[in-house]
Amino acid sequence: MLKLPIYMDNNATTPLDPRVLNAMMPYLTESFGNAASRTHSFGWVAEAAVEKGREQIAQLINASSPDEIIFTSGATESDNLALKGVAWSYKSKGNHIITQKTEHKAILDSCKYLQKEGFEVTYLDVDKYGVVDPESVRAAITDKTILISIMYANSEIGTIQPIPQIGEIAREKGILFHCDAVQAAGKIPIDLQSTLVDLMSLSGHKLYGPKGVGALYVRKKKPFLKLTPLIHGGGHEKGKRSGTLNVPGIVGFGEACELAHRELPEEMKRLTHLRDKLREGLMAKLDYVHLNGHPEKRIPGSLNLSFEFVEGESLLMGLKDVAVSSGSACTSASLEPSYVLTAIGVGPELAHTSIRFCVGRFNTAEEVDFVIEAVVKHVTRLRELSPLYEMVLEGIDLNSIKWSAS
Amino acid sequence: MYDPKVIDHYNNPRNVGSFAKDADGVGTGIVGAPACGDVMKLQLKINDQGVIEDAKFKTFGCGSAIASSSLATEMVKGKTIDEAYAIKNTQIVNELKLPPVKIHCSVLAEDAIKAAIEDYRKKHGNATPPSAVPVRTTA
Numbered sequence: 348m349l350k351l352p353i354y355m356d357n358n359a360t361t362p363l364d365p366r367v368l369n370a371m372m373p374y375l376t377e378s379f380g381n382a383a384s385r386t387h388s389f390g391w392v393a394e395a396a397v398e399k400g401r402e403q404i405a406q407l408i409n410a411s412s413p414d415e416i417i418f419t420s421g422a423t424e425s426d427n428l429a430l431k432g433v434a435w436s437y438k439s440k441g442n443h444i445i446t447q448k449t450e451h452k453a454i455l456d457s458c459k460y461l462q463k464e465g466f467e468v469t470y471l472d473v474d475k476y477g478v479v480d481p482e483s484v485r486a487a488i489t490d491k492t493i494l495i496s497i498m499y500a501n502s503e504i505g506t507i508q509p510i511p512q513i514g515e516i517a518r519e520k521g522i523l524f525h526c527d528a529v530q531a532a533g534k535i536p537i538d539l540q541s542t543l544v545d546l547m548s549l550s551g552h553k554l555y556g557p558k559g560v561g562a563l564y565v566r567k568k569k570p571f572l573k574l575t576p577l578i579h580g581g582g583h584e585k586g587k588r589s590g591t592l593n594v595p596g597i598v599g600f601g602e603a604c605e606l607a608h609r610e611l612p613e614e615m616k617r618l619t620h621l622r623d624k625l626r627e628g629l630m631a632k633l634d635y636v637h638l639n640g641h642p643e644k645r646i647p648g649s650l651n652l653s654f655e656f657v658e659g660e661s662l663l664m665g666l667k668d669v670a671v672s673s674g675s676a677c678t679s680a681s682l683e684p685s686y687v688l689t690a691i692g693v694g695p696e697l698a699h700t701s702i703r704f705c706v707g708r709f710n711t712a713e714e715v716d717f718v719i720e721a722v723v724k725h726v727t728r729l730r731e732l733s734p735l736y737e738m739v740l741e742g743i744d745l746n747s748i749k750w751s752a753s
Numbered sequence: 754m755y756d757p758k759v760i761d762h763y764n765n766p767r768n769v770g771s772f773a774k775d776a777d778g779v780g781t782g783i784v785g786a787p788a789c790g791d792v793m794k795l796q797l798k799i800n801d802q803g804v805i806e807d808a809k810f811k812t813f814g815c816g817s818a819i820a821s822s823s824l825a826t827e828m829v830k831g832k833t834i835d836e837a838y839a840i841k842n843t844q845i846v847n848e849l850k851l852p853p854v855k856i857h858c859s860v861l862a863e864d865a866i867k868a869a870i871e872d873y874r875k876k877h878g879n880a881t882p883p884s885a886v887p888v889r890t891t892a
Contacts, residue, residue, distance in 0.1 A: 658790050660815040664755070664763055675790055675815075684790070699790035732769055732819065734794035734811040735787060750786030751864075 351668040353714045357707030358502045358530060358649060359672065363599070364555040364708070370602035371557065374595040382592045383583065393594045400601025404562055407604040408528070408547060409538045412567060417584045418597055421561040422529045425548035426453035426496075428563050428577050428588065429525040433494045433546070434461050436573035437523070441491035447471040447479045448690040449501050451527055458496075467491070476641035477506035477691045485516050495524045499531035503674065503687040503703060504640030505649025507535065514543030523572065529553050533607030534646045535615065539564070545572060551596060555708055556603030560596030563588075614708065618647035621706045621715050626650055628719035633726055635739075639674075639693055639701055648706040653697040654722075656736040657729045662702060665725035669718050674701035696745075755816060756850040762820035767827050770809040772796045778806075780873025784864045790814060791858065793822045795865035797829060797837070799873055805829045805837055810865075817855040821845050821862040834870050 354362065374396055382397045384390025401413035410416065419425045434444065446458055448470050458468040469487045473479050479497055488495075495517050500507045510526055517524035525546040528537060533554035539547070547564035551557050565572055565587070580589030607614075630636050635655035651674070654662065659673030674685035675698065683689075684698035693701070702722075706715065730736040735745060755763075771794070772779045778799045785791040791814035798807040808826035812819045824845055829837040842859035845851070851859055 656813060658814050658818075660790075661763070661819060664760075664816040694788065695790070696787035699787070732766060732811055733813045734783065734792055735813045737771065737794075737811060745787060750788070750792070751784050751868075 349713060349717055352670055353668060353710070353717060354670045355704050355706060355710060355714070355718060356670045356672055357705040357710075358505075358553070358703065359705070360552045360558065361555045361707055362709060363557060364603060364606060366606060367556055367599045367602045371595045371599040374598050378594075380594070382594055383581065393592075396594055396598050397592055400597040403601035403605040403608075404549065405564075407532060407537070407608045408549075408564060409540050410564055410566075411540070415564050415567055417563045417565055417587050418592055419561045419563055419588055420559060420593075421552075422451075422527065422548045422550035423453040423561075424577070424588075425550075425561045425563040426451065426525075426527055427457050428574065429546040429548060430454065430457040430461065430494070430496060431577060432574035432587070433523055433525070434464075434466055435575035437493040438466075441489075441493040442466045443469070443489055443491040444494045444496065445469045445471065445484060445487045445492060446496045447473055447498075449473055449477055449503075449506075449687045450496070450498050451502065451529070454496055454498070454527060473506075473690055475692050476644070477501055477504050477687070478641060478644065479508055479513070481509050481512040481516055484513050485520075488516075488520050488522065492520075492522050495522055497524075497526060499526050499528040499537070500535070500646045500649075501640070501687060502530045503685060504651045504691065505530070505645040506641045507531065507644045507646060510544065511542045517545075518543045530646060530649075533604065533611065534618075534648070536611065539566070551600035551603060554603050554607045557596050557599040560593050560600045562600070615647045618706055621710060621712060622648050622650050622704075624712065625704060625706065625715050625719060626652070628715070629722055632719070632723045635736075637697060639688060639691065650704040650706070651701055652704070653693065653701045654726050655697065655700055656733040656739065657726050658699050659701055661729055662700075662722075662725055665729065666718075666721055669721055671705075671718075672703045674703065675699045759817055759820040759849050759851075762823040762849075763816040766810075766819060766823040768807075768809050768823065769811065771811065772798055772807075772809055778873070780869040780871075780876070782865045782868025782870075782872060784868050785814070785861050787813065791818050791861055793818065793861050793865040795822060795825060795862075795869050797834075797866075797869045797873060799834060803833050803835070805832050805834065814858065814861075815855070817849065817851055818858040818861065820849055821851070821858040822865060824848060825862040825866055829866060834873065837866055838870050840866055 380389030380393035382393040401416045405413045523545045526544045527548045529550045545566045549562045551560040637653040639651040659675030688698040780797045796809045810822040812822045842863040845859035
């Protein structure tokens with residue numbers, strides 16, 4: 348029997364893996380010590396747990412040393428620390444930052460904030476699949492550029508960026524390279540020995556770990572990478588991030604990374620299969636369905652489709668047993684649809700009809716079948732209600748109509 | 754999140770469909786734009802006495818937009834065109850308990866009723882506006 352509702356929004360957050368909870372439990376109960384307490388066994392136990400977590404996280408991304416991991420409250424903080432920390436430390440060297448238009452808001456809003464402080468930011472365009480051209484990164488570099496920040500994979504459309512190539516360019520030009528890898532870590536292999544990223548943001552709750560814990564990888568390099576802290580206090584995390592460490596969170600995050608790392612090859616195959624099954628099932632039964640994002644260079648599990656002539660929010664209302672999300676902005680006060688879809692050239696007409704499905708560790712083939720059936724049923728019903736579908740069936744070109752502005 | 758009345762109209766929309774646009778006594782209003790995420794088509798069948806005998810709609814839009822237009826077709830039936838022209842979006846807002854972000858759905862439904870009546874008047878050579886044009890209110 349299927350258990351309803353079905354959760355298929357795993358890019359937003361993931362359920363905690365029960366194995367992760369098991370690993371965390373002792374640190375939520377009897378092993379409650381402060382990892383900074385050096386005078387008794389409670390502290391030593393907590394510190395050892397934190398160091399194990401650091402090691403597990405370092406292994407997932409093949410970092411050289413666990414010392415390159417700084418714990419934060421989540422990836423938003425990691426992104427802020429990377430951008431502001433580098434900008435403030437290197438402003439005597441230059442004031443230019445390069446990023447791109449489909450980054451997470453934690454990057455875009457941090458950049459906007461830095462612009463108010465006098466930094467200049469280049470927001471690179473992406474192609475119709477959401478991919479940044481590494482040569483456009485090279486072309487944007489000036490003698491004032493101090494940082495490049497490009498995400499590994501996009502949460503809305505799943506597109507994977509050419510991070511190794513951009514890393515080569517950054518290294519060649521001697522510019523620091525930050526990568527928000529929240530949507531890629533644990534889903535595709537990341538190897539920081541061959542991929543020349545200097546700073547990498549990670550999140551616990553996107554890979555079946557707990558919420559409220561993240562990390563910033565900071566490469567040990569010469570000259571030493573300077574990072575001005577955002578939070579001052581007890582000098583934790585080598586002074587880069589003060590505050591008592593979230594021991595159970597770190598234990599869970601570490602365990603989640605170890606599980607994701609161990610199961611990654613099999614899970615990549617399984618999720619890619621389920622995602623493709625979902626896409627093929629929907630496209631076989633419905634016409635006027637469009638894929639948003641890259642057809643191949645996409646994280647497993649991630650599928651963003653536009654169902655032409657059916658407004659996204661009305662479809663979500665029908666899919667009450669399926670938890671997915673929409674690029675339509677009708678749930679918000681503004682009428683602007685998703686900035687990511689806009690950046691890849693998807694017009695507002697199609698953006699309003701987009702639905703994001705994110706298949707994850709706990710989804711099954713049976714659930715995918717249920718979702719296909721439900722989506723087909725509701726899209727068909729809503730198209731019967733859609734004046735646009737009726738016009739297209741009558742042979743009317745929707746672009747030829749002068750619509751009233753509402 | 755949604756009022757039960759919105760859910761009811763969404764699940765069981767009233768008067769879905771189309772009349773032939775050029776049929777006698779039919780007025781058609783199409784308002785909104787696909788780029789804004791809302792398009793409503795509302796059609797009225799009006800008899801010789803100027804009474805709305807039947808109404809049909811099709812809507813591309815969120816659940817509240819579907820509910821607003823479905824409700825609008827129910828409200829206009831049996832009314833004279835002057836009475837229907839006087840329907841205000843606030844009546845739809847109150848009936849469906851629309852939150853502030855969804856008020857534009859009710860405005861669109863009011864516009865659709867007016868557009869359909871204007872289309873009917875244009876076709877029937879009676880372009881005189883109703884005696885009292887209601888003042889538009891959005892909340």
